[in-house]
Each structure stands twice: as C-alpha cells, then as structure tokens.
Amino acid sequence: MALVLTEEQSMLRDSARGLISAKAPVSHLRGLRDSKDATGFSRELWATFAEMGFAGLLVPEEFGGSGLGSVEAGIVMEEIGRTLMPSPFLATSVLAAAALSHGGSDAQKREHLPKIASGALLATLAIDEGPKHRPLHTEMRAVRAGNGFRLSGAKALVVDGHVADLLIVVARSAGSPGAHDGLTLFLVDPKTEGVAVERTMMVDAHNAARIVFDNVEVDADHVLGEVDRGGALVDVVLDIGRGAVASELLGLADEVFGRTVTYLKERRQFGKLIGEFQALQHRAAQLYIEIEISRAAVLKALQALDADAATAASAVAVAKARAGTTATRAVQEGVQMHGGMGMTDQFDIGFFMKRARVCEEFLGDANFHADQLARLRNY
Structure with missing residues (x-):
C-alpha cells in the first residue's frame, strides 16, 4: 500500500487542523496550566470534537461512530501533537473505544460505544502500575468472589483517569507477573465503593491519575473479553x-x-x-x-x-x-x-x-x- 494519504484522509487532516489550530493553540494549554483548571481540558471543545465526528472515529457505524481506522485516528493525533492540545481523545476515543470494539460483548458495545461517539462518556485504560511501561508485569489481583471478582491493587499514570466515567482495568486473575496468560480486563465505574482516584498533573501540564482499588467488587457482566485470556x-x-x-x-x-x-x-x-x-x-x-x-x-x-x-x-x-x-x-x-x-x-x-x-x-x-x-x- 502506498505510504500516502487518500483524498478523504487529506480532507480529514485539513478539517482537524483547522479546528485544533484555531481553538487549541499552545496558549490554550498554557492557560489551563496557569489557571490550575480542575478538568485539564476544555469540555466545550470536546463537545465540538464529538459534533464533528472525531470522538467516534474508531466506533463502528452501527453504534453511532464513523467506523474508520487507525490511519484516521493517527491523522487527528498528529494534529493534536502540533498544538499540544489537551484532550480525552487518546484515552477515550482510541484506547477505550478500541478495547470495547475488539473485546466487548454486544450488550457492552450497545451501552458504551454510542456514548463515546457522542462525547457523553469519558473512558480510559488503567494498565501500568509503575514508572515504566511493563504490561505483562501486572500484579493487581482479580480474585473470584460470588458471581464476579474482587479487585485489589493500584494503577499509575492513568491518562485522564481523574475525569473518566468508565475505567477499563487490566488485572491478573491467574498466573504470576510476567506471564502473558492470566490477564483479564474489567469495566469499572470509578464511583464504585473501594475505588480511590488521585489526580496527578504531569510535567507536560497534561493529566493522569493514580487509582487504588481496595477489594472492589465487580460482577461477571463487567468482564471485557475472556477471563484469564485477556493478553x-x-x-x-x-x-x-x-x-x-x-x-x-x-x-x-x-x-x-x-x-x-x-x-x-x-x-x-x-x-x-x-x-x-x-x-x-x-x-x-x-x-x-x-x-x-x-x-x-x-x-x-x-x-x-x-x-x-x-x-x-x-x-x-x-x-x-x-x-x-x-x-x-x-x-x-x-x-x-x-x-x-x-x-x-x-x-x-x-x-x-x-x-x-x-x-x-x-x-x-x-x-x-x-x-x-x-x-x-x-x-
């Protein structure tokens, strides 16, 4: 395949560049940092993103999205990189949308993907537990309890975790840290008892969170994909x-x-x-x-x-x-x-x-x- 954008992809790039350069220059990030904004991004601008269809780029059309792919998401991310625009696009519209689209049940997709596409739901992936990215070294435990699981452990550097309405949490339900097998993904409401979220502003004035799970109970319907085979x-x-x-x-x-x-x-x-x-x-x-x-x-x-x-x-x-x-x-x-x-x-x-x-x-x-x-x- 030729390493060039198609005409439609070039039009998407121009549309994203026009919006982002006009509404979110670097001064936009500077203003959010200096004012110590509690959210860390503009919800008004995010609503505009959703209206233009950017929030649902990776969401299938049957669930209200554009049904496009990684090339199109990359085009928007490249424009975000040009102005350093703080936005939940990466956490919600890329990581969370990809996880739900590839691993969600029909019921989970119907419940969450239309909300992501409309900009109404903010979600993120909670995977890293230390200062370096080592996904297979997940130590957070998921122990069977009743008709579901009990989650215990902590996640670090969860992008936009302080504003997320939905957490996609990777935990170890079997095996030992370092093993590819034994991982399971869970959909967790951050308001669930036992979940403690601490906002951590990073050096680049973007936002992340440290999240502690203290015997958090989730039922089997909140498992994303297969138990023990989430790798x-x-x-x-x-x-x-x-x-x-x-x-x-x-x-x-x-x-x-x-x-x-x-x-x-x-x-x-x-x-x-x-x-x-x-x-x-x-x-x-x-x-x-x-x-x-x-x-x-x-x-x-x-x-x-x-x-x-x-x-x-x-x-x-x-x-x-x-x-x-x-x-x-x-x-x-x-x-x-x-x-x-x-x-x-x-x-x-x-x-x-x-x-x-x-x-x-x-x-x-x-x-x-x-x-x-x-x-x-x-x-």
Whole structure:
C-alpha cells in the first residue's frame, strides 16, 4: 500500500487542523496550566470534537461512530501533537473505544460505544502500575468472589483517569507477573465503593491519575473479553494506542521543526541570518530526513493495524521507537537553535520538549520497543 494519504484522509487532516489550530493553540494549554483548571481540558471543545465526528472515529457505524481506522485516528493525533492540545481523545476515543470494539460483548458495545461517539462518556485504560511501561508485569489481583471478582491493587499514570466515567482495568486473575496468560480486563465505574482516584498533573501540564482499588467488587457482566485470556486483547489495544501516540510524536516533531526553521530565517547574528551558517543547515537537513523517515514508519504501522491489528506488532514497535527518538531530537535541536530563550517558560518550545518526554515513555519507550522487536523476531 502506498505510504500516502487518500483524498478523504487529506480532507480529514485539513478539517482537524483547522479546528485544533484555531481553538487549541499552545496558549490554550498554557492557560489551563496557569489557571490550575480542575478538568485539564476544555469540555466545550470536546463537545465540538464529538459534533464533528472525531470522538467516534474508531466506533463502528452501527453504534453511532464513523467506523474508520487507525490511519484516521493517527491523522487527528498528529494534529493534536502540533498544538499540544489537551484532550480525552487518546484515552477515550482510541484506547477505550478500541478495547470495547475488539473485546466487548454486544450488550457492552450497545451501552458504551454510542456514548463515546457522542462525547457523553469519558473512558480510559488503567494498565501500568509503575514508572515504566511493563504490561505483562501486572500484579493487581482479580480474585473470584460470588458471581464476579474482587479487585485489589493500584494503577499509575492513568491518562485522564481523574475525569473518566468508565475505567477499563487490566488485572491478573491467574498466573504470576510476567506471564502473558492470566490477564483479564474489567469495566469499572470509578464511583464504585473501594475505588480511590488521585489526580496527578504531569510535567507536560497534561493529566493522569493514580487509582487504588481496595477489594472492589465487580460482577461477571463487567468482564471485557475472556477471563484469564485477556493478553491478546491487551496486545491489540496497546498497539492501536502506540500507533496513535507515535502519530502525536510525529506531529509534535514536525511542528517544532517548522518553528525552528522559521527562527533560523529570522534571527541575525554576526551580521547575517543564522540560517546561513552551514553547520545549522546540516543539522536542520538531517532532522528533516529523520522526520520524513519516521512519517513513513508511522503511516506503515497505522496501515498495518487497519489491515490486521493482531499481526501489526513489529511495524508498531518500529514506529513508536522511531517517532520517540525523532521527537526527542527535534525538541533538543529546537531548544539549542533558539539559544537561551529556548529554555524559558515564556517560550513555547519548552512545552514541546516536556510533552515529547512524556509521550516517549507512554506505552513504551524506544528501549522497550527495541526489546519487543527482538523478541518478535526470535533474537
């Protein structure tokens, strides 16, 4: 498949770019941070997102969504990355929608997916338990009790967990940490007795939460997918999420590159534009090459996810690792080429650096995905 967008996908990109650039520039994030906004994003803007059909991109048409795929979700995520827009799109419309679409029963889909598509329901995936992404090392226990289960443990870095109306929780119902088998996913109402949610604002001014589950009782109807066999569903959902985060990193890197090149064409030093210095030209050219290679890797991964998400792991690992290292290089070069002003809070480049660092870690950094790729290829 050609590594280019179709006409319809290009129109979606233009539509998303027009809305996001107009309604959520970097100053929008700065304002939310400085005002210590309790929600961390604009609910009014999220309602507009839903009206334009963005919230239901991955929701099947029969449940009120657009029935599109990872390529389209990646297009929106790339535009979000360009302005650092804080939004529940990743948590709700990508991770949660993917989990429900791929693993939900008909009843679960009918109950939750139309609400996600309309923007009425905010949901998120609770999987990580420590500072690093290690999904198979889940220790949170799910013990059979009555006609359901009792959940005990804690989750960290749950994106938008402080505002979620629905938690999709990964727990270990069998086996020991590190095993692929024995994982089960549960749909949990955060208002259930025994659930304690603590908001944790991250360094990039986006939001996450630490959630503690103290003998939380859920019945069998709240199991998402199969008991003890949730590993395959987790793999698919995480890969879809990784493709989306890689897209955000790509948009972030491209935006920083554009801002940096503009600065090189305007800043004068020693009587000439600094963009005339050959050393800076070489560095800018190398960064452009890195971004374009990453663009191809990300689009290839998104296309692979749409073709068969169960077999796209290798392409996704390459894309997430590549996008993370490229974005890191872009923000480092951006800060350095802007000089001392690049380190100040008054200048936007610092926001991009912080967001790149968070996205690099979220759902696995470059080292994690290099290890994943090696294992997939039996090294």
